[in-house]
Amino acid sequence: MTQPQPRDGERPILAQPPSGAAPPEPPSPITGPSSAMVIVAHPDDAEFLCGGTVAKWCAEGWEVRYVVVTNGDKGSHDPSMHPEKLAAIREEEQRQACRVLGVKECIFLGYPDGFTSDDHELREQIVRLLRRYRPEVVITWDGFRRSFNHRDHRIVGMAAADAIYPLVRDRLFYPRHEEEGLEAHQVNEVLLAGATDPDYEVDITDYWHVKVEAILCHQSQLGGRQREDFLRMREEQHRREGSDRIVERFRRWSIRRPVPAQPPARG
Numbered sequence: 433m434t435q436p437q438p439r440d441g442e443r444p445i446l447a448q449p450p451s452g453a454a455p456p457e458p459p460s461p462i463t464g465p466s467s468a469m470v471i472v473a474h475p476d477d478a479e480f481l482c483g484g485t486v487a488k489w490c491a492e493g494w495e496v497r498y499v500v501v502t503n504g505d506k507g508s509h510d511p512s513m514h515p516e517k518l519a520a521i522r523e524e525e526q527r528q529a530c531r532v533l534g535v536k537e538c539i540f541l542g543y544p545d546g547f548t549s550d551d552h553e554l555r556e557q558i559v560r561l562l563r564r565y566r567p568e569v570v571i572t573w574d575g576f577r578r579s580f581n582h583r584d585h586r587i588v589g590m591a592a593a594d595a596i597y598p599l600v601r602d603r604l605f606y607p608r609h610e611e612e613g614l615e616a617h618q619v620n621e622v623l624l625a626g627a628t629d630p631d632y633e634v635d636i637t638d639y640w641h642v643k644v645e646a647i648l649c650h651q652s653q654l655g656g657r658q659r660e661d662f663l664r665m666r667e668e669q670h671r672r673e674g675s676d677r678i679v680e681r682f683r684r685w686s687i688r689r690p691v692p693a694q695p696p697a698r699g
């Protein structure tokens with residue numbers, strides 16, 4: 433009989449040590465309440481990738497903001513749908529999902545779906561938002577994932593990674609931000625979602641129902657799937673895995689390097 437899994441919140445997934453070697457010291461879990469920014473490509477990405485983690489953090493008092501890079505205006509097979517109409521529907525669906533989860537603010541960058549490019553314009557927009565809101569943790573797409581993925585997911589993941597290190601940290605990148613009153617900032621923890629090799633998991637068992645409610649806000653993307661379909665999926669997973677524990681998995685980067693001290697001003 434399978435032993436019940438402990439519900440201990442967030443924890444690293446430990447790699448197996450070589451035989452005879454001492455197990456590695458587990459890195460400490462991410463604790464809060466703190467602040468987080470979720471940087472994704474499309475409306476609905478965040479709910480599927482990390483909606484349970486966001487629900488958990490918001491319930492714990494975290495301040496969570498979303499940055500949604502594209503307007504999702506290609507995500508429909510309906511012959512009567514137009515891009516402008518779809519973008520408006522999807523923005524409202526995303527705002528509803530944010531209300532369900534408790535997200536403080538949702539920022540849309542408004543790129544057309546499928547037309548992101550990994551360039552300085554996108555990186556600067558992300559750096560500016562990181563400097564303005566100064567999150568401790570960022571969740572974004574794993575732009576390095578080796579398997580099949582949407583180009584917007586790859587590009588947003590890479591742009592966010594480059595923005596986090598080193599652009600946002602070093603004040604001489606985009607010096608006009610200082611003229612706008614925005615100082616350099618260090619993001620200390622990054623969770624890459626959709627990762628090929630996850631090494632960190634968040635137990636969302638107690639928040640799964642909130643995640644489903646948030647996903648259900650994206651009716652334009654669900655092909656008619658309803659609450660009962662998600663309940664059935666969970667029951668099937670429970671039977672398959674023998675555990676009622678539900679997790680979201682990520683690849684974690686802990687940056688936490690001390691920012692170099694500024695030399696004293698001359699003169």
Ligand SMILES: [Zn+2]
Nearest residue numbers: 473474477582
């Ligand atoms: Zn997407």
